[in-house]
Amino acid sequence: MEVKKILVVEDNELNMKLLLHLLMVGKYMVSKAGSAEEGLELARQDQPDLILMDVQLPGMSGLDATRIIKSDPSMKEIPVIALTSFAMQGDEQKAREVGCDGYITKPISTRTFLQELNTCIEQYRMSSC
Ligand code: MN
Secondary structure, X not given: OOOOEEEEEOOOHHHHHHHHHHHHHOOOEEEEEOOHHHHHHHHXXXXXXXXXXXXXXXXXXXXXXXXXXXOOOOOOOOOEEEEEEOOOOOHHHHHHHOOOOEEEEEOOOOOOHHHHHXXXXXXXXXXXX
């Protein structure tokens, strides 16, 4: 599995800008959604290679969206990396429980983000083969 196309689901505009910038530096193709509902629609249509999913979203949460993705045959093979908040204890465990394949803790670090993403992708590769 090569990861080229990434769908970012994030409601915070500053975080979204930062993520888009970093992912472009990393030479990924990016699509973006500001809500879980929009993200689900794009995931179905575009079949991205990976989804970066903010946990806290207006309306449906990122965890509920991941639960839907992982129970839908047309999307369940897409790895989902949760963007969890350092301040929200237990987010990581909840993310695993609903089927997230990894997580990156916010605040996003411009210095280490791409490395963290790579680590998640490597771990996903090892666990899925
Ligand atoms: Mn958010």
